[in-house]
Structures are given as structure tokens and as C-alpha cells.
Amino acid sequence: MCKGLATLPATCLKSAKDIKHKISFLLQKPEPQAADQKQMKEKNAVTAATAAAAKSVPTATEVKKWRESFSHVMNSDTGRAVFTTFLRSEFSEENMDFWLACEDYKKTAPSKLMTRAKQIYQQYVEADAPNEVNLDAATREETRQNVENACPSCFDEAQRMIYVLMAKDSYRRFLNSKLIQDLSQTQTTTEKKMEMKNCDCEESRQALSGGA
Template sequence: MCKGLTTLSATCLKSAKDIKHKISFLLQKPEPHAADQKEIKEKIATAAAKRVPDAAEVEKWKESFSHVVSSETGRVVFTSFLKSEFSQENMDFWIACEDYKKTPLSKLASTAKQIYQHYVEADSPCEVNLDAATREKTKQEVTNASLSCFDEAQKMIYTLMEKDSYRRFLKSKLIEDLCQIETCNVLEKKGCDWSDNRQVLAGGA
């Protein structure tokens, strides 16, 4: 039996591979709300799906919300959590705003209109939770289509995610599963065989 195996729960050995598959599948298949976001999401998913985040990265996510949003994998994982709470549009909007700041001047007006109509306008397909004053101010800002026209709305949604969803994310089963995967990965690196370990724990030869 591998060193440390006796301290690892039978549940971990039984389910870790299933959890790995679930997390990998989750990372590979973010579902964009808008057609104009599809290419962006595919690029993010491709990068994130190359690996399950290691313990050090997950620990960074626990330190602050800024570490989550600054990581491509973190954004994908957090978006998947938001999806489970039916609030995926918040991260989608935040990412759209970040990408908007890199938009060529010739496309600012059309891109600003698309983002506004998709996320900000009342009763829009993926309406984010903004107060009336911020929504109206953003509407006026969009008419000028400056690089900063979504700044206030983006900041409000960032704060909403940080103060609300992020706190639940830290206590979620998703984070628990990622930590469990890392624990099991340590044993794998030591040469443990999953099927043999299960037999040992089950009392087999």
C-alpha cells in the first residue's frame, strides 16, 4: 500500500477519477449566451481545459476574487459555478466589458450597442442586475461609445460577484472537489494504482 493511503478516505479513491472527468468536462464546455462571445469563450475553454488547476492556484482563488478573475481557468470555473446559480451573465458581461476596452475605434459604436442590448437594457436576453441610475447612465454613455462607457456598470457587477457569489463559491462543492482531486493526485504521483487501492480498502487481496 502506498504511503499515506491509509489516511485517504475510501470515498476519495472511489470518486476522484469521476470528479476529474466532471471538472475537465466542465472546463471544456462553457456555454456562451451570445453569438459574438462564442469565439472568446472557445479560446478560454481551450486554454483552461488543458489542465485541472493545481492546489496552489486554487489556494490563490481563496485569497481574493481578483485572483479568480485574473486567471483564465479561474474565470471558467467561476462561470460554471455562476451557471449553477443562474447568474452566468454576470461574468459574461464582465468579460465582454474587458474585451470592449480592446475594441478598435472603428467598431466601438456597434460593439457598445451589442453589449448594451444584450446585457444592460431592461428585459435584455442576459440582463445583469444594475440599479436604475446606473442603467440609465450607461445608456447615455453608450451613445458616445467611449472606451469607458461601461466602466461604472462593470464595477457594480464585479462588486456584486465579489460580495455575493464569490463567498458562496468558496464554500461550494466545486472547490471541495478540486481540493479532493489534488489530494488524490499526490498519491498518483507516488505510484499508487487506483484499482489496487480500491481492492485494499475493500478488503481485497
């Protein structure tokens, strides 16, 4: 030990060590600002997720349209999401996945058509594909030939057949499912409550106006 330190009282040396430990502890602690930023990011993420979930809730009008025709379901982002949930319960969501993949494929850049066409074919169309859709042998072969000379329309016939399959088969069961029935009942009840609330508010405004 240095001679100068040796001459200091033991209590002074102990105080110096305590101060050193406190400084080290403070240096290791995250700055309040950094911690606040992390909490803010987490809060924003939760808020965004909540807003997205609320936005996806269908109205009674939307549900009514879905019951009118399959095209209304497919033309609605929320409708497709709800219908996909139903397909998942029947283990047939690959039909919607394939249909959406075909829609996205039509927007693919010409230079990437061949690569993307092969990916879709191998994923959904060829025999024993990971997510094989239900196509007849003739359509499957026609699609295979189309993929060899990939163009934006090479999946059109296969996509049309899957659309018809969903419309004539899955959609009918969807209309009778507990999922759509619960949605219809819930949204109708919610809108009735809103109408009653609006009526009450209107009556209150009229009463206040009359009283004035």
C-alpha cells in the same frame, strides 16, 4: 446487339459484365489515402480536445489561490472558467459574460466602438435585455448615456458594479460549494501521490547508487 458480340459464348459475355461491375465498384470506393487523411484529421481533433481539457485542469496551488481572493479567480483563465461553471449552476452566468464582454470591448477598434457598445447595452444592460445583469437604475441610465457617445470606458462603472456583486455575493457561495471543495480535495490528493512517487523514485536512485 452487335453481330460481333452475338457470336461470343454466353460465358464470355457474363465475364465481361462481371468485370464491368467490379470496375464500377472500385471507382465508387474512396481512395485509401483519402480515407486515411479523414481518420487522421478526426484523430488529431480528438487529441487536441483531450490536450485542451488536460491543460484546463487546475493545480492545488491554483485552487488555494482562488480560495484566498476573488481577484485570483478573475486573473486566471482556468479560474474564470471554473467560476463560470458555478455561476451557471446558479443561473447567473450573465454576470461573467457581461464582465468579459466589457473587457473585450476595451480592445475594440475606434471605428467599431459605437456598434459594439449598442450590442452590449442591448444584450446585458437595458431593461428586459435577453441577459440582463443586476444594475441599479442610476447606473443603468448613466451607461445608456455613455453608449450614445461610445468610448472605451463607457461600461466601466457598470462593469465595476457587476464585479463587486460577484465578489460579495456569488464568490462567497463559490467558496462553500461542492465544486471548489471537490477540486481542492482532488488536487491535494493528486499532488500528495506525486510527491510520494517522487520520493520512491529518489530512494530507488539512491539505493542503486549505493549498490553500485
